[in-house]
Amino acid sequence: MSEGGRDEEGGPEGEVARGAGFAVAPGTVKRPGVLVAMPFDRALLARFKESFPTARWRRKLRRWFVPGTTAEQRADAWIAREISALDAYGDDKGRDAYAFEPLESRYLEAAPEALVVRTPYSRTVVDTLRTIPFAAWAPEIRAWRVPWRSYEALKEVWGAIEEAAAANEPEARRARREAARDPAAAAERRRRRHPVPRADPPPLGAAVETASAGVVVFEALDDAVVEDTAALAHYPAITVPGPLVWAWWRMPTFAELAETVPAAAADAPGRGWWPATRAGLEERRRRLRETARAQETRARKDTRGKASATVQVGADRGDS
Numbered sequence: 001m002s003e004g005g006r007d008e009e010g011g012p013e014g015e016v017a018r019g020a021g022f023a024v025a026p027g028t029v030k031r032p033g034v035l036v037a038m039p040f041d042r043a044l045l046a047r048f049k050e051s052f053p054t055a056r057w058r059r060k061l062r063r064w065f066v067p068g069t070t071a072e073q074r075a076d077a078w079i080a081r082e083i084s085a086l087d088a089y090g091d092d093k094g095r096d097a098y099a100f101e102p103l104e105s106r107y108l109e110a111a112p113e114a115l116v117v118r119t120p121y122s123r124t125v126v127d128t129l130r131t132i133p134f135a136a137w138a139p140e141i142r143a144w145r146v147p148w149r150s151y152e153a154l155k156e157v158w159g160a161i162e163e164a165a166a167a168n169e170p171e172a173r174r175a176r177r178e179a180a181r182d183p184a185a186a187a188e189r190r191r192r193r194h195p196v197p198r199a200d201p202p203p204l205g206a207a208v209e210t211a212s213a214g215v216v217v218f219e220a221l222d223d224a225v226v227e228d229t230a231a232l233a234h235y236p237a238i239t240v241p242g243p244l245v246w247a248w249w250r251m252p253t254f255a256e257l258a259e260t261v262p263a264a265a266a267d268a269p270g271r272g273w274w275p276a277t278r279a280g281l282e283e284r285r286r287r288l289r290e291t292a293r294a295q296e297t298r299a300r301k302d303t304r305g306k307a308s309a310t311v312q313v314g315a316d317r318g319d320s
Contacts, residue, residue, distance in 0.1 A: 011037075012061055020086055022079045024072060027065070034072040035063040036079075044082065051078050090149025097151050103158055107165050115154065118143035119165035123279035128157050128164070128265040160266045163237075167211075188234045189213070195226050195235055195244040195272060202273045207252045207260040207284075209276040211237035211269060215284035216249040217256060218273075238272040247273075254288060257281055 012025035012035050020039070027033035035058065038044060048064065049055065052075075055066045066075055098110060109116040118141075119125050129135050132153045135146045146154050166172060194210055202208045202218045209215050212235055225243040226232060238244065252260075263275035276284075 012063060018076070018079050018083070020083045022083065024075055024079070025063070026072060027067070031067070032069045032071070033065055033067040034075045035061060035065055036075050037063050038079075047082070048078070087147070087149060091147060094148030094151035097155075098148070101155075103155060105158070105162055107162060108158075114148060115146040115151065116141070116143050117146060117154075117161070119161070120168040120170070122164040122168040123283070124164035124266065124277060125161050125168075127277060127279045128161050131157070131264045157265050160269060163266070163269050184230075185234050188231060192250065193246045193248050194218075195232055195238060196221070196247045197240050197271050198225065198243045198245045200240075200268075200271055201245070202247060207256050207276050207281070208273050209266065209280040210249075210273050211235075213249065214287070215252060215257070215276045215280045217252045218247045218249045220248045222246040222248075235272060237269060239270040240268075240272075251288070252284065254285070257285055257288075 011023070015023050015025035015035070015037070017023045021037075022039075023037040025035040025037075027035065036048075036055070038048065052064070052066045054068075055064045058065050068074070098115075102110070107117060107119045109118065116138075117125075117129065117135075129144050129146070132146055133150050135144055135150060135154075137143075138145045189212075192213075194213060194216075196202055196218075201221055204218050204220070207215050207217055222245045224245065226246055232238075232244070260276050260281060262278035262281055264277070266274040266277060268274055
């Protein structure tokens with residue numbers, strides 16, 4: 001605690017955030033009251049002064065001080081009304097934006113009180129929706145509710161949500177399982193290559209995410225444009241126009257995964273690669289751990305097998 005009753009982050013001692021840029025801190029025994037922080041807005045300030053005519057500006061603390069033993073309760077009630085009004089205004093703006101440019105999708109329902117997002121389970125969808133302000137899972141309807149005031153934020157990431165949802169439809173999952181049994185598809189996966197836009201290739205040496213291989217590290221790029229249409233058929237997620245080239249990849253290490261800062265969502269899935277998301281990184285860690293455990297199990301079995309063979313050889317020599 002520094003001089004003047006301010007904590008290490010610069011706010012008054014005991015300050016509590018109330019949301020939307022508002023915060024309150026208690027006064028002192030000698031000077032009962034409450035310190036109020038708020039966003040700067042002329043109309044908001046005018047309403048504050050009208051409600052608290054005895055409030056005074058504390059220049060050093062950059063807070064308004066409202067005197068009185070009931071000041072905190074009165075300030076909290078006023079802040080709650082202002083936040084409610086801000087929410088209502090934001091909801092109205094969101095409804096207007098939707099009316100002007102609506103999102104049309106089988107995964108989205110425009111309810112009067114909020115937008116309802118209902119998709120097949122997808123970790124990408126969950127992680128993306130968690131980045132949207134005020135979005136919340138509603139277990140009673142088994143869907144996400146996104147308030148109208150967050151419509152613009154939802155619209156920015158809707159492409160990634162819709163693509164991930166479509167990829168997790170039962171038909172799409174079934175198609176992937178059938179493709180996994182396709183010898184040609186399996187042979188293509190073993191090549192450890194991936195088509196990428198020649199004009200927008202992934203960074204080399206960094207962990208990035210792909211639709212077909214998950215999180216990988218690209219090590220090299222070909223110069224020649226891919227002409228093999230049969231091979232490209234194994235990468236249906238790539239929809240960007242323009243020439244494609246082969247990029248050659250390897251599995252990342254645990255250290256490389258730890259150094260990677262996860263992206264909030266897939267920014268451009270149509271190009272075939274994007275900065276690795278938290279869900280993609282977690283999935284790759286899980287698979288690497290499974291591979292490591294399988295290798296350890298095989299190594300132990302090999303060691304036991306060799307030990308048994310050695311014992312048997314010794315026994316045979318003893319018999320002779």
